[in-house]
Ligand SMILES: Nc1ncnc2c1ncn2[C@@H]1O[C@H](COP(=O)(O)OP(=O)(O)OP(=O)(O)O)[C@@H](O)[C@H]1O
């Protein structure tokens with residue numbers, strides 16, 4: 089399998105603290121992985137580096153076999169989408185927020201509408217299309233953030249605790265829908281979660297982080313819920 093992201097001898101130092109220390113990590117095309125670990129372990133920071141939104145202090149990172157500087161960041165970002173732990177919405181309607189990325193790609197209004205509508209429907213937010221995004225509830229905003237990412241048809245999706253604001257019932261239903269979507273579209277997925285059940289249902293490999301390091305890697309096929317991963 090082709091490596092879509094490869095990290096070598098990478099550290100991230102912020103202030104005087106070493107936030108990340110990753111000797112080696114790779115993500116293969118079509119793979120679906122979870123990052124787990126306690127608060128402050130470095131999960132979101134590692135995601136930001138994978139999304140090319142944060143530069144590591146040392147080490148190298150390649151995307152699709154090339155270093156960042158050998159491809160324009162714009163080209164690279166077009167192939168990836170990230171859903172942040174705290175959804176970032178502009179003070180526009182839901183529809184306008186979701187279509188923003190397509191607008192940047194100079195897609196016509198008609199085409200944008202054609203592409204956005206099915207995602208709003210699939211994510212159960214079509215009825216909110218005209219509402220101001222900033223007036224949404226936490227769970228609704230999370231759905232919009234996911235629609236915003238999926239509408240771009242990325243090859244890699246980075247999801248930082250995408251279900252944390254959803255109630256238990258919605259979370260279960262939504263988790264199944266998203267799982268199906270990601271598999272159908274064959275999107276390479278990295279998901280941060282604090283829930284082992286979520287990691288096992290949606291991804292194939294679980295990486296566990298502590299103090300900025302990856303301390304274990306386990307295939308979901310070999311896991312049980314009573315594993316040491318339980319949090
Ligand atoms: N700009 C920064 N300057 C200094 N320290 C930072 C900065 N950004 C993050 N950190 C620190 O880096 C560590 C890792 O943060 P990160 O957000 O990656 O953790 P996380 O594993 O995602 O945690 P959580 O589960 O709470 O989301 C934390 O201790 C955080 O305080």
Ligand SMILES: [Mg+2]
Pocket residue numbers: 131132133173248
């Ligand atoms: Mg985080």
